[in-house]
Amino acid sequence: MISGYEPPALPKTHFLDNRIFTDETIFAQEKEEIYQRVWLFVCHESELAAQGDFRTVSVAGKPLILVRAPDGIIRAFYNVCRHRAAPVVREEAGNASEFQCFYHLWTYGLDGACTGITKPSGYDAVQLDRSKLGLISVRCDIIAGLVFVCLSPETEPLEDYIGPIIDAVHEPLSTAPLKVFHYNKAELGANWKLWQDNNSERYHSLLHFINRKTQPWVIAKTSPMKLRLFDNGHSGYWSDGEATVTYEAAGYKDASVGTLPGMRDNEMRVINIFPDLMINIRANVVRLDRMVPIAPGKTLVEWRGLGLAHVPEDVERDRLRHHNMF
Numbered sequence: 001m002i003s004g005y006e007p008p009a010l011p012k013t014h015f016l017d018n019r020i021f022t023d024e025t026i027f028a029q030e031k032e033e034i035y036q037r038v039w040l041f042v043c044h045e046s047e048l049a050a051q052g053d054f055r056t057v058s059v060a061g062k063p064l065i066l067v068r069a070p071d072g073i074i075r076a077f078y079n080v081c082r083h084r085a086a087p088v089v090r091e092e093a094g095n096a097s098e099f100q101c102f103y104h105l106w107t108y109g110l111d112g113a114c115t116g117i118t119k120p121s122g123y124d125a126v127q128l129d130r131s132k133l134g135l136i137s138v139r140c141d142i143i144a145g146l147v148f149v150c151l152s153p154e155t156e157p158l159e160d161y162i163g164p165i166i167d168a169v170h171e172p173l174s175t176a177p178l179k180v181f182h183y184n185k186a187e188l189g190a191n192w193k194l195w196q197d198n199n200s201e202r203y204h205s206l207l208h209f210i211n212r213k214t215q216p217w218v219i220a221k222t223s224p225m226k227l228r229l230f231d232n233g234h235s236g237y238w239s240d241g242e243a244t245v246t247y248e249a250a251g252y253k254d255a256s257v258g259t260l261p262g263m264r265d266n267e268m269r270v271i272n273i274f275p276d277l278m279i280n281i282r283a284n285v286v287r288l289d290r291m292v293p294i295a296p297g298k299t300l301v302e303w304r305g306l307g308l309a310h311v312p313e314d315v316e317r318d319r320l321r322h323h324n325m326f
């Protein structure tokens with residue numbers, strides 16, 4: 001409880017102190033006690049398809065490099081030069097055969113090893129050991145094609161952290177090659193928990209009556225989708241098999257072309273992996289929302305459209321329209 005705060009005379013479970021959305025101290029605490037401890041989603045594996053493909057990301061305030069190393073494994077490192085801490089990679093994404101720091105030109109291999117020091121003889125007096133000066137690695141693992149990192153060495157393995165909610169994702173995301181066909185990002189003037197809360201409940205669904213025409217339950221005021229709660233804060237909602245989306249209502253004649261494995265043509269699943277990932281799977285489109293808290297009232301959201309890697313051009317067009325509608 002925040003000191004000096006007098007809560008209303010209600011049971012503790014019946015209200016939130018709204019300073020959890022605005023207070024700098026609470027925000028710093030969340031970064032340290034949640035974001036620096038749990039597994040966080042960073043990208044889809046297809047975005048790092050070839051050897052040397054890299055991306056830079058900010059995770060819990062720390063700059064990281066993700067790279068497909070020569071052994072085929074996606075690795076994560078702090079994007080901090082071991083010389084004088086300059087950022088080693090300054091692009092958002094690309095392909096490289098090695099990384100070179102712009103400041104004094106030290107070089108690093110794709111496996112993070114320090115491969116070159118400028119004017120090494122200058123360090124003779126201190127017998128500098130280059131083998132100990134590789135980029136510092138961060139835990140990185142993949143589940144259902146989703147790449148996660150974890151800054152803490154103590155947190156349980158990714159599979160245990162995510163737990164059984166992965167069953168709702170596994171078949172559509174793991175059994176056929178997928179690609180990111182759309183990417184967008186924006187900063188929202190809202191606290192990260194509002195984004196998470198909004199994705200975890202469907203009380204706001206009536207709003208979609210205005211901007212979407214494909215959700216029959218909105219019109220019928222009923223839905224076969226059920227809210228499901230899991231350990232570690234994960235949640236989701238999906239039906240037990242009943243139809244959940246009527247694509248024809250919005251003129252999507254071929255919405256089922258390219259349907260993902262394990263999905264029915266008219267099925268929709270929403271899976272929230274706490275704290276930063278929302279997966280929304282509909283017939284042939286997956287939306288991946290990654291959320292990065294920047295300040296108490298500022299949140300970066302990245303939207304990815306994911307689908308089967310190989311589909312005809314007209315299906316690709318329809319899929320993009322379908323994706324942009326949600």
Ligand code: FES
Nearest residue numbers: 081083084101104
């Ligand atoms: S800080 Fe990177 S080479 Fe000096």
Ligand SMILES: [Fe+2]
Nearest residue numbers: 198204205208
């Ligand atoms: Fe919504």
